[in-house]
Amino acid sequence: MIAAVVVTYSAPAEMLDRCLRAVVGAGGIDRLIVVDTGGAATIAADLADQVQMVATENRGYGAAANLGFAVADGASSIVLLNDDVTVRPGWLDPLVAALHSDGVGAVQPALLGPDGNVASLGVEFDRFGAGRDIGDGLPLPVDRGPREIDVFTGGAVLFDAEFLRTTGGFDERFFLYYEDVDLAERGRRLGWRFRVVPSSTVEHRRGSSTGQREQETRSLQERNRLWNAFRFGSAATVVRSTWLSLRRLRHEPKDVHRRALLTGLGGAPRRLIERSGAMIASHGSTVPRTGMEAT
Numbered sequence: 001m002i003a004a005v006v007v008t009y010s011a012p013a014e015m016l017d018r019c020l021r022a023v024v025g026a027g028g029i030d031r032l033i034v035v036d037t038g039g040a041a042t043i044a045a046d047l048a049d050q051v052q053m054v055a056t057e058n059r060g061y062g063a064a065a066n067l068g069f070a071v072a073d074g075a076s077s078i079v080l081l082n083d084d085v086t087v088r089p090g091w092l093d094p095l096v097a098a099l100h101s102d103g104v105g106a107v108q109p110a111l112l113g114p115d116g117n118v119a120s121l122g123v124e125f126d127r128f129g130a131g132r133d134i135g136d137g138l139p140l141p142v143d144r145g146p147r148e149i150d151v152f153t154g155g156a157v158l159f160d161a162e163f164l165r166t167t168g169g170f171d172e173r174f175f176l177y178y179e180d181v182d183l184a185e186r187g188r189r190l191g192w193r194f195r196v197v198p199s200s201t202v203e204h205r206r207g208s209s210t211g212q213r214e215q216e217t218r219s220l221q222e223r224n225r226l227w228n229a230f231r232f233g234s235a236a237t238v239v240r241s242t243w244l245s246l247r248r249l250r251h252e253p254k255d256v257h258r259r260a261l262l263t264g265l266g267g268a269p270r271r272l273i274e275r276s277g278a279m280i281a282s283h284g285s286t287v288p289r290t291g292m293e294a295t
Contacts, residue, residue, distance in 0.1 A: 002096070003031040003075035005068030007061055008083040010038035015205075016083045017044055024050055028092040029079070033071050035064040061154070062170030062179040069164055078164065082155045085111070086203045094200040095158040098146040105163030105192035106184070108152045109200035110140060119204045122149035122196045123181060129229035129241040131181055134196075144199035152194050154180030156202050163192055173267075176217070178224035185232045215253060219260045222248070226264030230271035 004023055008016050016034070023029055024047065032051050034041060037058040043051050054071055056064065065080055072078050077099060081087070091109055098107045111120040111133075118140060120133035133153065135141070154170075157180075167187050170179045184194060222245060229241035245264060248257040 001030045001075045002028060002077050002079065002092070003033060003072035004029045004079040004081060005065060005072060006032070006034045006081045006083055007064045007068065008034060008036050008038065008041050009058060009064075010040045011083040013042055016041060017047075018086055019081065019083050020047055020051060022086045022088070023081070026087050026089050026091055028096075031072060031075065033068050035068045035071075037064050060172055060175035060179075062174055062176075063172040065154070066169040066172065069159075069169055076161055077158055078161060079158050080154060080156070081202075082204065084205045085156050086205075087156075088201050088203070091200045091202055092158075094146075094197045098195050098197045099158055099160055103191060103193045104160065104195060105167075105187050106152050106157050106159050107146070107195045107197055108149075108157040109202050110135075110196065110198040111153065111156055111204040112140070112201055113137075114203065114205060116140075120153045120155070121198065122194075123151040123153055123184075125237075127237070127240055128225075128244045129233050129237045130225055130244075131178065131228075140201070141198055144197075146195045146197045149194050149196050150188065151181050151184040152196070154183075155204055163187060166190055167192075174224050174227065175220060176224075177221045178228050181228055182231070185228070215256050218253070219256050219263075222257065222260030223264040223267075226261075227267050227271050230268045231275050 006019060020032065020034070020043070023032060034043065034051055034053050036053060036055045039055065041053065043053060052071070054067060056067055069078055077096070095107045095109060098104065108122065110118060113119045118135035118138050121135040123131045124134050125131055134149070167183060167190065169183070171182050174182060226241055226245060229238050233241065245257065245261045249261065251257065
């Protein structure tokens, strides 16, 4: 059984509706679950029998996704989608085929922007530990076959249910941003592999869900970049990542950069303890799932 989990937070009704209709129209999904963290989601009457709505408080993207995974208990694989993603016909079969290989825990489609160019073929990192989308702004590659990647993007990804079980899903302390990076890094340390399948395409209207919360978005991105560097990066990456945050204190909005630095460094001791391997190479029962303010 294949389940799909769509996480939404105060999305415009037409955006969520477009996402759900595309999933239903493309077929192949046995259960479609919407996790509403903003209390504003509505499902059109003609979709009501095909969509299971779960309402919850806003504890972040990872927490909402984890709840959706729990509701989808019994599925052999689970798709996670942002509400600003529109799948295209034929998108699912190539992902399922690529997932059915030893040690593959997650596969993602090619995320495309409205212009048809690539938005993401996975995630890579610069020297400061900042994640960036592979292929961003480029045309789709000529070779559309599956390829290995180190980190998938959480905006559209198909998981093996066993991968989610052994990793425990997302670390909810990240709240938003880098929770997919953290999950992939922990999974790789458990021996899981990941793929991108460019023959599967979806459209992603980036920023549609978070564009009105710019300062909070910046603070979370900065804090979580530091957390990820301390948990997984080399010593050189940790130094460069911290130095970048210090340099940003000279620029506006200074209070946002200051808060991000303080909360990032405040969580650093725990991230350093976790990088020892006791929690990274562990099952979900030992992965903390607190909230946005936890360290």
